Structure formats: C-alpha cells, structure tokens
Amino acid sequence: MTEPRNTDPYTDPRAFYGSELRRLREAARLSQEQVGERVFCSATYIGQFENATRRPQLEMSKQLDEVLGSGEHLQRLCRLARTSKVADYFADAAELERLAKTICEYAPVLVPVLLQTETYARAITRTATPFASQDSVEERVRARMDRQGVLGDPTRPVLWAILQEAVLRTPMGGPEAMREQLLHIAEQGRSRRAVVQVLPFAAMNEAFIASMVSVMTFDDAPAVVYTEGAGSGQLIDDPALVEQCQRSYDLARAAALSPRASLELLESVAEDYRIP
CATH class of the missing domain: 1.10.260.40 (lambda repressor-like DNA-binding domains)
Known part of the structure; x- marks a missing residue:
C-alpha cells in the first residue's frame, strides 16, 4: 500500500x-x-x-x-x-501516476518501470548513467521500486502494458536478469495485477509507436499522455494530441498478441535465456 x-x-x-x-x-x-x-x-x-x-x-x-x-x-x-526523487522532467507525470484510474503504457525498447525487477532496474540505471556513483545508482533504483507501490494499493490504477517484441529480445543485465524479468512480467499478468500484451515484430507494419507512451485516465480530470526519450520527457494534455495518442495505442493493442498468447511468449523467451 x-x-x-x-x-x-x-x-x-x-x-x-x-x-x-x-x-x-x-x-x-x-x-x-x-x-x-x-x-x-x-x-x-x-x-x-x-x-x-x-x-x-x-x-x-x-x-x-x-x-x-x-x-x-x-x-x-x-x-x-517541486522537489522530487525522480528526474524533474518526469516528476509531474509521477504524481499523476498515483492519481490515475488507468495507466496504458507502450514500451518500444525497455520494460516499463512499473513492471521492472530491481536487478533489471539497476542494469538500466548503470547503462544510462555509466559515470554515476554507486550511491546515486541505488537512489535511482529505489525511486523506481517506490513507484511500483501504486500497484499494491487497494485503489490502484489498472495497468495495461504493450511491450514491443524488442523489449523481450534486448538482454539488459544479462541472460539471468532477463529471465527473471520476463517471468516477473508473466507472473504479474497471470495474477491479474496487470494486463500485458506483446506486439510482435511481424505486426509492426500494422501498428508502430516510436517512443515510450503512457496514457493516463482519471475519475475527475481529462486524460493526459506522457512520452519519454533519452534524458527527456513531455507531459501532453492538449485534447487533440491526447486523442491521437489514444487512437495509436488502441491500434497497437488490436495488433498485439492476446494477453494469454503474450504470457506464453514471455515464458518461452524467458526459457531461452536460461543458462545451461
């Protein structure tokens, strides 16, 4: 909680x-x-x-x-x-994340933070900030793990995540870290703490979103969209742009594998990472 x-x-x-x-x-x-x-x-x-x-x-x-x-x-x-434990460009979105009714994320390369294991989060942080001190790395990892508290709250938002197949195939942190990460995502899906779909490479000609996108809806406020790139992020609340992002997300959701097939693929790829 x-x-x-x-x-x-x-x-x-x-x-x-x-x-x-x-x-x-x-x-x-x-x-x-x-x-x-x-x-x-x-x-x-x-x-x-x-x-x-x-x-x-x-x-x-x-x-x-x-x-x-x-x-x-x-x-x-x-x-x-406006002080925050997270990057300033993400801080406003982090607050909205706690208030959201639904969070719909599209991940083109990396596992969404709300589904990351600590080992995977540490590997990303070390890769993204190679010259940061160990204390700084651990502080950022803790901030990522703290964000996952929203999924354990009784009034938690519903999380729907679409993972581009590249997310599964990018061995961040090495084989064992990836195996642990993919099994964790599958467990979250099977326990219904999140709805997870995989958009396979073959479906990218039907639906493709170039950057990370998070669409958040609320009980008492209009929807917003957060997009993020390397070292930068943007919170979008313009109704026309939000609607455009929602349509792109819906198209990706339609082109992706079903939740059941996605979980089976996650577990299958996880076994491919098993070290003999």
Whole structure:
C-alpha cells in the first residue's frame, strides 16, 4: 500500500504550499469552486493542491497569485515544493501516476518501470548513467521500486502494458536478469495485477509507436499522455494530441498478441535465456 503523504506544513514543503493556498483562499472568502472557475480548473483540482496530493504547478501558481492577490508568494513556495526523487522532467507525470484510474503504457525498447525487477532496474540505471556513483545508482533504483507501490494499493490504477517484441529480445543485465524479468512480467499478468500484451515484430507494419507512451485516465480530470526519450520527457494534455495518442495505442493493442498468447511468449523467451 502506498504511504500517506506527510501533511504537516512545517516539515513538508508541499503541505505548506497547500496550507498557504487554503489560507489565502479563505482570506479572500472564496470557495474551491470559485477559485477553480477563475483559473479554469475544477474545485477537485484546487482541493488536491490544498491537500498536498498533487504537485504544485508553476503556471497555475502564477494564476492563483493573481486571483488571490498574493504577489509571487505561491510561485516561490511552488519552486520549493517541486522537489522530487525522480528526474524533474518526469516528476509531474509521477504524481499523476498515483492519481490515475488507468495507466496504458507502450514500451518500444525497455520494460516499463512499473513492471521492472530491481536487478533489471539497476542494469538500466548503470547503462544510462555509466559515470554515476554507486550511491546515486541505488537512489535511482529505489525511486523506481517506490513507484511500483501504486500497484499494491487497494485503489490502484489498472495497468495495461504493450511491450514491443524488442523489449523481450534486448538482454539488459544479462541472460539471468532477463529471465527473471520476463517471468516477473508473466507472473504479474497471470495474477491479474496487470494486463500485458506483446506486439510482435511481424505486426509492426500494422501498428508502430516510436517512443515510450503512457496514457493516463482519471475519475475527475481529462486524460493526459506522457512520452519519454533519452534524458527527456513531455507531459501532453492538449485534447487533440491526447486523442491521437489514444487512437495509436488502441491500434497497437488490436495488433498485439492476446494477453494469454503474450504470457506464453514471455515464458518461452524467458526459457531461452536460461543458462545451461
């Protein structure tokens, strides 16, 4: 189960941001709904900032400062509250991941973080940051493992992952690490903690997505898409672009092997990695 956030405003910057937003809003005699109308979002969205469940946004903080007449107070607190264990370009998406109703991921090369084993995650981190210290590597691995807590929560999002066949064939960390990783994915699928499909090489002429894509849907907010490349990421909330990504994902889902056939392929390839 995911750990509850620290809500003490004197020890947690995000909680302090939320308490200050609430104080300023109440001093202005405005409800969450009234503030939301002025900055073009829902009352629920404002409430998530006040309750420290959503990471503050700099542009939103600027709008809130203007509405509440607080100068640059919330903008300064926002910069303090936006500290994160993960890369800055992914931090906003990491927060949304915890709030999502469904997470649909497409992986063209590497296993999605939510399905990674610790050994596989360590191999990726060492490969991506060859000059990082061992402490830095372990800190990044812990951050990856911590993200998987969302799947153990009773209110966890539904995870649907499409793995391009290249993911299975790229021996990250060596044969034994890959065997362990593929069997782990298969176990997640068989225990219904995730729906997993493999897009075989032969189907790439029917559906192909060049980069990692994660489509997240929510109970009380529009869907968003997160895409990631080497050392960079982008959170997309433009409705037209989100719809385009959703259609591409649906096409890949239709072209992929069925969940049962995918699990059988995962287990078969895992045996190919077995060291005699």
